[in-house]
Amino acid sequence: DQQVKQNSPSLSVQEGRISILNCDYTNSMFDYFLWYKKYPAEGPTFLISISSIKDKNEDGRFTVFLNKSAKHLSLHIVPSQPGDSAVYFCAASANSGNTPLVFGKGTRLSVIA
Amino acid sequence: NAGVMQNPRHLVRRRGQEARLRCSPMKGHSHVYWYRQLPEEGLKFMVYLQKENIIDESGMPKERFSAEFPKEGPSILRIQQVVRGDSAAYFCASSAEVISSYEQYFGPGTRLTVT
Numbered sequence: 001d002q003q004v005k006q007n008s009p010s011l012s013v014q015e016g017r018i019s020i021l022n023c024d025y026t027n028s029m030f031d032y033f034l035w036y037k038k039y040p041a042e043g044p045t046f047l048i049s050i051s052s053i054k055d056k057n058e059d060g061r062f063t064v065f066l067n068k069s070a071k072h073l074s075l076h077i078v079p080s081q082p083g084d085s086a087v088y089f090c091a092a093s094a095n096s097g098n099t100p101l102v103f104g105k106g107t108r109l110s111v112i113a
Numbered sequence: 114n115a116g117v118m119q120n121p122r123h124l125v126r127r128r129g130q131e132a133r134l135r136c137s138p139m140k141g142h143s144h145v146y147w148y149r150q151l152p153e154e155g156l157k158f159m160v161y162l163q164k165e166n167i168i169d170e171s172g173m174p175k176e177r178f179s180a181e182f183p184k185e186g187p188s189i190l191r192i193q194q195v196v197r198g199d200s201a202a203y204f205c206a207s208s209a210e211v212i213s214s215y216e217q218y219f220g221p222g223t224r225l226t227v228t
Contacts, residue, residue, distance in 0.1 A: 004155075032215045043117070043204055043219035044156070089155060097215045098144055098208060100169060103155035 003027045004092050006104035015113045019077040023090030023104055026071065030092040034101065035064060035075045038087045047088075048075070080111045115140045117207050117220035118187075125226045132192040132199070134223045138207030145188045146217060147173075147180060150202045162188060195227045 005024045013019045023033075031052040036044035050057040050064045050073065057064050063076045077084055087108050091101040118137040126132050138145050143164050148156040158172040162182035173180065177195075182188040192199055202224050206217035 006155075034216065036219075041221075041224075043119075043221045046216055046218060049216060091156075093215050100146060100158035100161055100172065101148075101156075101206075101217060102158070103148075105153070105155040 001026075002104075003030075004090055004102050004104040006088075006090055006107050008107050009105070010108040010110070012110045012112060013080045015082055015111055016079045019075075019080045019084065019109055019111070021075040021077075021088050021090075021107050021109065023073050023075075024071055025073075025092050027092070027094065027102075028071075029094040030102075032093045032097065033064070033066060033073050034091045034093070035062075036089045036091060036103075037084075038089060038106070044089060077109075080109075082111050082113050085109055085111045117205060117218055119203075119205050119220035119223050121223060122221060123224050123226070125228060126195045127228055128196060129194050132195050132225055134190040134192075134203050134205075134225070135187040136190070136205030136207075136220060137187040138205075139218055141209060142207035142218075143210045144208040145182050146206045146208070147188075147190050148204045148206065150204065150222075152201075156204060159190070192225075195225070197227050200225055200227045 034049040035047040038044045048062045066073045087106040089106045090104040145162045147159040150156045160173045160180045161169040177193045179191045202222045204222045206219045208217045
């Protein structure tokens with residue numbers, strides 16, 4: 001039973017355009033959501049996060065949107081750059097932190113120059 | 114380098130041997146998590162430890178797997194009598210000793226291959 005779902009295994013975007021990565025969750029107890037970026041043969045790198053009390057968090061080119069009623073979040077990257085090509089994982093946490101993260105299967109983003 | 118350290122980066126074991134994976138958390142972090150990633154899958158939680166204590170081991174197989182985080186030294190994930198299905202990337206993450214700390218910072222992983 002997958003509690004965090006990333007339904008698009010891959011996404012291709014032209015350089016300079018917007019990349020939108022989606023994530024759905026089923027567990028209402030999740031109160032914090034994180035996005036990680038992963039290059040091959042490396043560990044995941046923390047990118048951006050959002051608390052369930054917010055609906056948007058922005059950091060430079062990266063913005064995460066949260067729709068609690070739909071149990072859906074999305075990561076927007078604009079403008080996309082070739083260096084953004086990586087696998088992006090959505091993760092969720094419950095019970096006010098210091099608990100294990102539940103990960104989606106990831107979306108492989110390819111930014112084409 | 115103040116990041117999470119893992120070693121070895123690559124480990125090859127024959128079926129039936131033991132595998133020991135080490136993780137040193139970021140400086141100032143006392144919470145350690147182990148995750149496993151199978152090919153084309155997301156990361157799956159295995160075990161959560163604080164110094165000298167296992168907090169949550171609900172994701173760890175009951176047989177052959179054990180973990181520790183001693184007062185001194187790195188956290189160790191130990192797999193006894195490895196089988197081919199144990200081949201995976203094992204990642205360690207750490208988080209800070211503060212209330213409501215959500216962000217976890219990952220090491221580069223250990224890639225275990227069982228032949």
